[in-house]
Amino acid sequence: MIKIGIIGYGNLGRGVERAIKQHADMELVGIYTRRAPETVTTDGAPVFTMESLTEQKDKIDVCILCGGSATDLPIQTPEYTHLFNTVDSFDTHAKIPEHFAKVDQIAKENQTVSIISTGWDPGLFSLNRLYAQSILPNGETNTFWGKGVSQGHSDALRRIDGVADATQYTIPNAEIIEKLKAGESLTLTTRDKHFRECFVVLEEGADADTVKEEIMNMPNYFADYDTEVHFISQEELNRDHKAMPHGGTVLHTGTTHENTKQVIEYNLYLESNPEFTASVLVAYARACARLAEEKTFGAYTVLDIAPKYLSACSDAELRKELL
Incomplete structure (x- = not known):
């Protein structure tokens, strides 16, 4: 099972929670929020403070970051990639090269994997x-x-x-x-x-x-x-x-x-834009976990990743069913 942590719980975070339920090989560890956990109503997932995230490092395979590109992700993706494998939907096109370079350095130094700018555009x-x-x-x-x-x-x-x-x-x-x-x-x-x-x-x-x-x-x-x-x-x-x-x-x-x-x-x-974007993020979380297993650390975009890494099917099944 790929164990997922959701960072942030707005429209996108809610979409990620629902999307994970459609994947038999994934398990949601929890939602991490800046709000008081008792004030957050989910579709069943436990809610924790953002500060408690570092205490659960060994329980999470991939953190899906669901903040905004304007102010959240430029800070959060580098910060959490120090400790976790991460996936984000950073979508300020003009700043993607800068964002990638910063996250790539951190991921390589800390032996983590980060897939940035997933979604449908960029993505x-x-x-x-x-x-x-x-x-x-x-x-x-x-x-x-x-x-x-x-x-x-x-x-x-x-x-x-x-x-x-x-x-x-x-x-x-x-x-x-x-x-x-x-x-x-x-x-x-x-x-x-x-x-x-x-x-x-x-x-x-x-x-x-x-x-x-x-x-x-x-x-x-x-x-x-x-x-x-x-x-x-x-x-x-x-x-x-x-x-x-x-x-x-x-x-x-x-x-x-x-x-x-x-x-x-x-x-x-x-x-639903957020529900579809969330579905793309979840598929790339599977790719992120596989790259981490292979110890190919660093930052990636959708342009770097073979399509088969997104699927729960085996290579043989993909060749038979889709090729």
Whole structure:
């Protein structure tokens, strides 16, 4: 049995708890939270303080880190990789190389394994971009996200001073997608491909103009996009904007011999972004445990790991059933 510890218990942590129940070779040791354990209601898993985590080092094979990329994971992944094998969903694309380098050094020094930036993008979409570009080198890849709720961007909104709660939708440009699939060659900016829509509940006394300005100028999140901000009540947010749908498309258009057009397209349609992301994290926790067993210590991304490491099936079963 692969013994799992969950670090953090928001939407993603809840999704991980539920996903583990679908894997017969995994056991959930517990959930570790900054909140008072007695205030946390789970689907049956025991809850512990974050401080007690180090006392259970010998009971956990892999820690799945379920914090946000804006402020939690840059600190938590390096910190816990000192003692544990870890998996995270760090999704600030521009900072992944920096995050990887820091975690890789710590993992190698402490003989642990860390798989960073798992999920669907970065994650499954990253793999599909790699496959497409390798197969059709004479081509162009475009990634479109949504329409859906971005957990990372919503979390970044909620970290802004004066924001009580918020939800952010990423909306792809459907017209651009159809033009690309039809074979048109387009020069696209980040702003051309997506629109961002924010629904924000202000804390009492917060200045709307100040909050909006910070949102519109936030690097890596909103500064490079057309962004619309709506200030609404908590009641309205709870009623209309608490579901977690998402999805997206990796679209690679290329040519082979004598300009023959070829299109590779990969789509996800998700009713629950956190539950699906959690499912990816859990599969990579299995890979993390196997790499640790092999003593191949260090940091990894989805680009480094053979697909068979994700499966509970044997190599022979995979060759028979899937190949």
